[in-house]
Amino acid sequence: QVQLVESGGGLVQAGGSLRLSCSVSGGPFSSLAMGWFRQIPGKEREFVAVISRSHGTLYNHDSVKGRFTISRDNVMSMVYLEMDSLKPEDTATYYCAAGLPLKVLPKTTAEYGAWGQGTQVTVSS
Numbered sequence: 693q694v695q696l697v698e699s700g701g702g703l704v705q706a707g708g709s710l711r712l713s714c715s716v717s718g719g720p721f722s723s724l725a726m727g728w729f730r731q732i733p734g735k736e737r738e739f740v741a742v743i744s745r746s747h748g749t750l751y752n753h754d755s756v757k758g759r760f761t762i763s764r765d766n767v768m769s770m771v772y773l774e775m776d777s778l779k780p781e782d783t784a785t786y787y788c789a790a791g792l793p794l795k796v797l798p799k800t801t802a803e804y805g806a807w808g809q810g811t812q813v814t815v816s817s
Contacts, residue, residue, distance in 0.1 A: 694719030694790045694806040701786060701811030708778050708815070714771040714788030714808060722766040725791035725798055728773045730784035730813075737787065739799045741773065750797045778815045785810040 700712040712728070727742035741751045741762040749762055761774040771788055789804040798804060 694721075694724075696788045696790060696806060696808035698786065698788045698808040698811040701813045703814045703816065704778055706778060706780055706815055706817050709774070709776045710778065710813060712773040712775065712786055712788075712811060712813075714773075716769045716771065716788075716790065719790060719806070721769040721790075724793070725795050726762075726764055726771040727789045727791060727798060727804060728762060728771075729787045729789060729801065730782075731787065731810075732784045737801050738784075739801075740786070742791070742797050742799065743771065744796050748797060750799065775813070778813075780815045780817045783813060783815050785812050 695718045697715045723745050725744045728740040729737045730740050731737040739752050743749050743762045743764050759777045763772045787810045788808040790806040791798045792805045795803045
């Protein structure tokens, strides 16, 4: 069973940067697409970015508009989300997720089979 653990969240001022990390174990990491979502209380979980097993990427451009970069290390079974030019509206709990088998660039929560516990990102104005 795939297990995911996020880290790297915290408090940052607007305009600053953070790098989130996700450690993955217990599954065929290199064959799965990996995604990042975020959620604020009372709202649905929002797609942020996904990276395929071959390092293709897809972003929620309406939300991140080139400010975020997703990457993966198939040797270390790690996924990263580099977040630059952070805005107060980026404040949320960020979740790492493993795509279901054969999903190439999944964007919906239903296309993911395992989730981390989340890491809080707070951007102050």
